[in-house]
Amino acid sequence: MRKKGELRVALVGAGMIRFGELFEQSFDDMVVEAYRDCLNSVDKGIDEDEIEAAWLGTCQGSLLRREIVAGFTLSEPLGLLLKPVTRVENACCSGSDAIRNAAFAVAAGIYETVLVVGAEKMRDVPTRASLVANRGITSHLWMHPRGATAPQVFGQNVTAHMAKFGTKREHFAKVAVKNHLYGSMNEKSALKFEVTLEQVLNAPLVSWPLGLFDCCPTTDGAAAVILTTEENAKRYTDNPVFLVGTGISADVFGSFWKKSFTNWPATQQAAKEAYKMAGITPKDIDVAELHDCFSSTELITYEDVGFCEQGKAGPWIDSGGPYLEGEIPCNLSGGLKSKGHPVGATGVAQAHEIFNQLRGKKGKTQLKNPRYGLTHNLGGTGSVANVNIYGL
Amino acid sequence: MTGVGILGYGSYIPSYRIRFKDIRNAWPQAGSMPGIQEKAVADFDEDVVTMGVEAAEKALAMSELKEDQVDALFMGTTSSPFAEKSVAVIVQTILGLPKEALVYDLNSSCRSGSLAIRSAIDYVRSNNESKALVVIADNRLPTMATPPETSLGAAAVSFVVGAVKDNKVLCEIDGWASVSNEHPTRWRESGSNYLRFHEDPRIERDNFFDCVKKISGDLLKQGNYSKEDINYIVSSQMDGRAAGQVSKDTGLKNPSDSNILNNLVTQIGDAGSCAAYLNLIALLDGAQPGERGIVVSYGVAAGCDGFTFKLTDALVEARKKQTRTLEDLLNDKQYLDYVAFAKRMGYLEVAPILPDPNSGYPSQPNMKREMEEILSLKAQLCSKCGSINFPKRHYCIDCRGTEFTTIKLPRKAKIVTFNIQHVLAISPEEPPVVVGTAKIIGATGERGGHVSAAMITCDADKVKVGTEVELILRVCGEELGIPKYGYKFKPCFANGGE
16 A cells, blocks of 8 residues: 555656757647657557546647647647546646646546646747747736846846855856757757857857856757556556656745745755655765756756755866766756757656666666656746656 | 630639718718729738639639649739738648749739739740649729729639640630830829829820720731721720720720620729739620630739730630639629728728737736836835735735735845846847846845846946845836836945945
């Protein structure tokens, strides 16, 4: 009998499309391609009729002002008609939160096999209207100034971190260089090229201290995973991966209500919940996919998820901590920075990466026998965070 | 002999009509174009593309040509929705013609229709075996309360053009004549939607009849025809008297005299580029194989083009394929009153629905609700923990207390963190702009007592964590024409900064 607060739900399939500026693909086209890729990844195959329910993670309505995005936004393109489909919108945590809620339904014994899809169409708006240049949709012109863009609300934290801990631009520039290196090895990555430290530091400024290469690209994309019970997983694969811990935490959206500008309390809280549920500590994590919407976000997150002490993120990357050969390799997929960040798809794509990493299928970026993988998302203005922990 | 002819034809007329008397009731002294009882009006959802495609589908169906067998498309219109952008390519895409097809837009005058036909003839002559599609559509908008308001109508025609040696040709094009004539009696200047008109219609009429007479004379001479060889003449018609006058001037027969539909201007108005060809289509529907005719199309302030043609035996079978003839379109009509007509001409404009879906601002009530407290800096002081909450909340941000006293937010603060924005949404502000969060000096709460704002124009490099700022009232933006007042930070560099 499962104890309260324990979680063990199997992932038996994971698929995604190559993220990018997909002008030729509609939202529905992307969802279908990711779904088919996911079905094909199931080792022993799966009959689509066995999918009892589905969750869709997307911010499509808010980002593109498309009206009424709901369960049918998934059931219609997939033709999975009249099944229970729930749409989840929770800023950049939408995809991870969809996985979390789908897993809860399986853990509760309501459904056996369920589908999670995360998808976002972001490049249908011009760059000047994107999150990078425009104020956030929910920001208020009278309270939030016109300049409160995504890089500004996330970047405030690194300015304060620099002032308090002596962190340098070079420290988070290294994150960009690292993620582009690993992204160049990932066939699903939107920006498959390497950058040098000089290129990152000399790039045009977007929101000082963040330059162009500190920002993830605005991309379209979709990803999908299939979850089932531990017992049922054997029908689909001999190598399932399990969601063993999950945490989510909602803080404040307004910059003027924030408790701290040198860390994100929501991430700290979500990580605490997830570690407790998984019964492990940060030391047990072998690989992580962190929310590098900006290079500085990943840097500060090293501290918030407990990979290093508060204020020590700079020295930790200097010592090689988050690299392939380091203590806890981070964003071997290329991260949001290189792979792309279609908001609702991001958390599901991170699960796709960990699924393949724990099953030994990552090729050039494969680690030796990893046991636990962590995914992290931070959304809004750092106001909502999710940490999911996967294990064998 | 051109060796080229028509393989199929089609037309489209919107079903709305406005009666001359309804326009005259609205503008009793505006003058009118004689003999026009009513005219066709495009609805809000009809334009030269939708009308042209309707006509083209009929022409393709009659010619039994598949979309991928069309080698070229020539689109003539004076009323494109774009000053720059091809509508021919839109029509090509909608019809599913090959991407490799040669596609032209012909614009600028009502000769665009005849020039589209001429382009198709030349194309087929120089590319043996090829098939060209001609689409001509017009929806010219008149200036309100001018005579053309009673005459300009909307319609479209289309022809499939191919070589005569293909024995499916139903109308052989024999000879061609053109004359150009600079004559500024109607025009539409750049940036305007509405056609202007020289107040004295005599000038235009004289020019029109001179041109038609010259073209028909040239065509007779060219083909060595006597007047008796030509069974009919059809043309553009600026008003209801034109057809009769053309016949009189040229000595050629008016199809109406043989009970064949002509003088369409009286029913649908002057359809510009396609006007002459609507009358040609009426003739194709009613005349007999072996008969010859002349069609002359007139473009005001541009000139005239005409051609002689001979109807073949193929016409009889071809026209039977039509599911809706021109006559059907003429009879399918509903009448608008003047107000409904004026809306469709764009004379009456409606303000956009609020909130503007592009503004990003949720709603006007939201703006009203927050105006007072934000602008007057009404803050709440928590009675339990003493934290300043701004703007107002139900639960204290620091202790969840629910009792507050209202205070005026102190205006002096110190920067806690900031960024320098080099990329901004399109706005009048010039980057870089400092945007940040500051703590009110003396505020005690952990989360409370913060304000986020942009800084007024200043030397961004001098801003530091700890810089003292003052909240000052500025216009922080504008939306839907409403200035958005709010507070910005004014730095006081003498005080503070780490």
